Amino acid sequence: MLPLSDSLVAAIVALAADAIICVDGDQRITFFNEGAARIFGYEPSEMLGQPLGTLLPVRFRSSHSSKLASFGKSQVSSRRMGERSLISGVRKSGEEFPAEAAIAHMPSDSGPVYSVVLRDITEQRRAHDMNERLLVEMEKAVKQRDEMMALVSHDLRNPANAVKMLAGAILRAGGSDGSGLPSDVADHATVILQAAMQMDALIQDLLDSTRLEAGRLRVSPQWTSADDLVSAAIETLAPLALAKSIVLSRNLPPELPEVYADPHRMNQVLSNLIGNALKFTPARGAVTIEGTREGKFVLFAVRDTGVGIQPEDLPFVFDRFWHSKRLNRSGAGLGLAIARGIVLGHGGRIWIESSPGVETVVRFTLPTIESANIRSSPV
Ligand SMILES: Nc1ncnc2c1ncn2[C@@H]1O[C@H](COP(=O)(O)OP(=O)(O)O)[C@@H](O)[C@H]1O
Ligand SMILES: [Mg+2]
Known part of the structure; x- marks a missing residue:
């Protein structure tokens, strides 16, 4: 692979959507790319020489600063995104946002230099939270549907059975050959009986499927x-x-x-x-x-x-x-x-x-x- 020229590296760093920030051994900012400017809302010129802590919520500043110092002394030269827990950044407007960051340290003549690549994950977090909420709501809706189905099916059983029994009673009243009933009455009673049987079967299926879903369908082999x-x-x-x-x-x-x-x-x-x-x-x-x-x-x-x-x-x-x-x-x-x-x-x-x-x-x-x-x- 050919070495990249300084101007090409500079162009890539300028193009990056992530914030790329360098700090010196005193944790003061020495480089702040366009991505960092977009994310944090500061001009690069405003930030040069400022403490890195400016970009963090006040409550995390001192612990972060000591962590960075001990990282500088450790044998580990870099930590990628995802290897550390999520951090929070703070914009010029004071708004806090969730971020992922990778960090590397390199010794230089003038002491250690840290470079940080930071990604604003507000949108991912929002989408993730929204998905979680939707999932919870969906599970709740499915449970409510099943409970409702069980309730309605159960309450429909008695009237459906009454229709089935009475249609059967009408047909039986006509005798085994049906001759005791006017033929249209026998026809209608047959249709009523068939419809009630279909209804009963559907109710049974609904009840069984909700039982199954709740782990309550029993078999007695x-x-x-x-x-x-x-x-x-x-x-x-x-x-x-x-x-x-x-x-x-x-x-x-x-x-x-x-x-x-x-x-x-x-x-x-x-x-x-x-x-x-x-x-x-x-x-x-x-x-x-x-x-x-x-x-x-x-x-x-x-x-x-x-x-x-x-x-x-x-x-x-x-x-x-x-x-x-x-x-x-x-x-x-x-x-x-x-x-x-x-x-x-x-x-x-x-x-x-x-x-x-x-x-x-x-x-x-x-x-x-x-x-x-x-x-x-x-x-
Ligand atoms: N033997 C089959 N031939 C073709 N399609 C079938 C067959 N069995 C099931 N299916 C398909 O599977 C679907 C679900 O079947 P099932 O759960 O028994 O419900 P239902 O009978 O109420 O439609 C059917 O609607 C049909 O599309
Ligand atoms: Mg079927």
């Missing part, structure tokens, strides 16, 4: 046949598959070991995964549920031939309230977040692979007798 878990979910969703002309099938070998799982919670997981597969697969597609033994776990797979998930969307599918922008919005976007929480609560794993338009597979594992850490734990 027991020894269960993998086959029974899949059968229960298929039974619930078979009418939907039929209505959409989708072939819903299963492929589980008979010798699969029992899993240690909460049947109610696993029904929730499988119903959501199969529900998603049916929702995002067009007519005449296929949805298959598989189970295989994988070491000390049973590996389940819900496979569909639907639209799939784009690679850039995959990292978000397990987030609460997330939906693909490409697809029509239906559902609250809570199902996968809850499914993940439940599977993790069982000591399993869950993940998704997708080739959009070809095949999407959601896989999850559940422990068998060899791996179950027997417990009933909050997730």
Whole structure:
């Protein structure tokens, strides 16, 4: 590297945004660049010969001066920014500001010379403080939202259940073939029942997702046949598959070991995964549920031939309230977040692979007798 000429060094020092200040052994200023003038508000000519302490708040002057003197006697020749705690500077106007400084000392014929490079970090500090404040406010808002959601969901449960029960009672009053009711009344009661069931499911999801977030979602595992878990979910969703002309099938070998799982919670997981597969697969597609033994776990797979998930969307599918922008919005976007929480609560794993338009597979594992850490734990 070529040595820099004095004029080039002078130009660089003049250009620097940082304050570059030199002081002599008596800590009096011998050099004050344009950056220092901008930061401190003094002309360089005003500062020459002035004590360095002028640039510091009064309360720090004496301690700083003795620190500088002992630094001068130490073996350390320089300290970079960040190696020391933050310091404060004081401008000509009297305003204090936060700063970072680096310092070096070099012996010269006329005693030690210190050079200081100082950076005004008012703006960084302001942005940092603002970010911290925003973060605190954001966390508070999320907590308030969750508390509100828990409260509202809880209070909506009773009226939704009343609507569900009474619509069911009206339908039952019509007899098993519905002939005891005028047909429009039976139709309306059916629609009311379906709407109330949807409402109930959404309320359950909201409650579960707030429980999950607060670490209060419980799973109560027991020894269960993998086959029974899949059968229960298929039974619930078979009418939907039929209505959409989708072939819903299963492929589980008979010798699969029992899993240690909460049947109610696993029904929730499988119903959501199969529900998603049916929702995002067009007519005449296929949805298959598989189970295989994988070491000390049973590996389940819900496979569909639907639209799939784009690679850039995959990292978000397990987030609460997330939906693909490409697809029509239906559902609250809570199902996968809850499914993940439940599977993790069982000591399993869950993940998704997708080739959009070809095949999407959601896989999850559940422990068998060899791996179950027997417990009933909050997730
Ligand atoms: N089998 C699937 N095929 C395509 N996209 C899917 C599938 N499963 C989930 N997704 C995407 O993930 C999103 C979140 O799913 P989920 O959490 O179950 O919420 P919801 O079913 O309420 O939309 C869906 O809206 C969809 O965009
Ligand atoms: Mg869903």
